[in-house]
Amino acid sequence: MTANSVRAGVAIDPAKAKEIATQHACFACHGLDSKLVGPAWRDVAVRYSGRPEVAKQLVAQVQNGSSGVWGAVPMPPNRIGTDDARTVVQWILAGAKEK
Template identity: 40%
Template sequence: MKKLLILLSLVSICTLANAADEPSPAALAGSNGCLICHNASQKLVGPAFKAIAEKYQGQADAQKTLVNKVRNGGAGSWGKIPMPAHPEATEAHLNTIVAWILKGSPS
């Protein structure tokens, strides 16, 4: 029993250490180039994250739709300037960034 408790403690510590190493959603948005064209509250080249969150609020497929849009790029949703594709971004990072945007990109 004592060995099991020690093992569970070690697993918990390792899990917490890995979680602490994960970059914040804002840092991921910066490192993946999102902040070149987007801002939390003001339109730059692309729409503000706040406007994106408002547009997709309540849509069941918003997460999947936006992850695909960021990965593949596209035009027509927010004007004439197309958003470039980001195929180098990992699925996990895209999901984290999009979830953060849909929550209103809190600090």
């Protein structure tokens, strides 16, 4: 993906999304291609492919936490602003590519 990549009318800047994810410790539990504590982001993209309405739901799960979605391990809430969470979620749904 490039900074000009678009999903659902939203420009995605992969470098910015990765920076936000790093600042909020998302990579402590998620890998791009491999499951860590939580699912790999490429698996998230595959599961929700073709469902643009899911972005709002995923932003809420990032901010508020969730349980039972990907197994028994709950995802804790993350103190991340809505715009930043949306940026990361859009990047994930676009395949979480670095470039």
